[in-house]
Amino acid sequence: MATAKYTPRPLGLDREFFQLAVTTGKLHLQHCNACGHHQHPPRRFCAQCGSGDLGFVPTANRGEVYSWTVSHFTVDSGWVDDLPYATVVVQLPEGPRLVGAYTGDASTLAIGQPVSIRPEARTEDYCFFWIDG
């Protein structure tokens, strides 16, 4: 039997990441103030230069399909009624990639396909990302 979908309660940097999308409606990425590198998920230090001087910058909510998985079986009772469902890895122009739920026709998914990211606030601290094809 289906139950409500799981909503995480993120902490620390992950919480900041989600809060910015909740308050602005825009996906934000962690950005290194020292070297300009973008990274996701957020980490304590810059993976490129080692600096701890990091902040978040907004994105244009756009990217292209890098990979995906189409689930036909799930152990998650919050998702059983959605089967089959596609979860997409989006390549962002800034470099990092984002995982989100695909709203289009999974059978026509293709690498490089342009997609847009639609943030949906679920709580003050957590934002779900829909991927529109």
Add this chain to the structure above:
Amino acid sequence: MNLSGSCAIVGIGETDYVRGAKESSADLILRASAQAIADAGLKPSDIDGILPSANFLSSEEIAANLGVPNMTYSVSVLMGGASPTASLQSAAMAIACGVAKTVLVTFGWDGYSAFRRERRVGPQRQQMQMPFAEVSRNYYAPYGVRSAAQWYSFYLTRYVQTYGVQPEDAANIALASRRHAHLNDKALMAGREMTLEDYLASPYIAEPLRKLDCCLETDCACAVVLTSVERAKDLPHTPVVWLGGAEGHPYPADEITNRPDLLKLGLHTAAPTAFAMAGVKPTDMDVLEIYDCFTYVVMMELEALGFAEPGGAKEFVANGNIELGGRFPMNTHGGLLSQGHCWGLNHVVEATRQLRHDAGRAQVADAELALVTGYGDLGDGSVAILGRGDR
């Protein structure tokens, strides 16, 4: 210090692979461990190192239950299914340095019953520790992505799309494992026929993975005992020498989707290190025991090991090349796909049997060198290169 040839596998133990064991996972682990120690011609008091993968039963509990009074080395590797094979490297280091003389590596679990409350024997003990739990709960689980089949499909989709890999290619691995299982009385799927039609009719779990691309869930345990090559000469069995090994982790190991190259596994760095240590090359191998949680993962592993170029594993696994009688017999026990799932320690046990020339109907004639891989968590890898020793 060169670790190559510093130790040998001298004892093996293995329970049956069942769905609904009458014993708890703790009892399975202890039974396989006692069997491995006896097989080595040793007593529990001869053991001084205990390496239980994933810590389902702690080294201290194992020592207390078996009667190991003087434990000088204990560590649990946390690399999911890559842990047991990575533990062999840890055992080699401990033995080479003299920290321990005789080491027990064991793994067991109620891999079937734990997920079915009504089948569980006794209360569930320790939960599995996942080194990537934090990323998973924030970035995958909210999307209904909670299983290994789903996580790995993030890169398996990219793999099949990039190289045009077809279901019929992956089927070669599932079918070879099943044929080998028929030769092994301990294999859960022995005697249960599988055809290409069965494979293609099997439902998707997470594309590209069908049910018959996925390993079995079983209750089981295995154990091996290692000691120095010198000490091994006085023990009953032909020693199986650890010639080289390594572990590797993709970067970042705790998150799949932001790796620069999604198709690079931990094995890509571990394999060359292990081959160099052992002073051998992939084509020298007589037997392959490749961690087969999923058929397509095996293909990526074979490429990481150097048996094929990127995208070339589909040719490597075709035309019986990986079957008994072929050039590179693979998973001669039936593997995780058709024997049972003991996190690859069953692969180490089978490699040992092959090199002792004690593998029954699945024996690869004159086997001298065997390759074992482990694979786990979100793509961690481990390797052991084993050779038949001298008596």
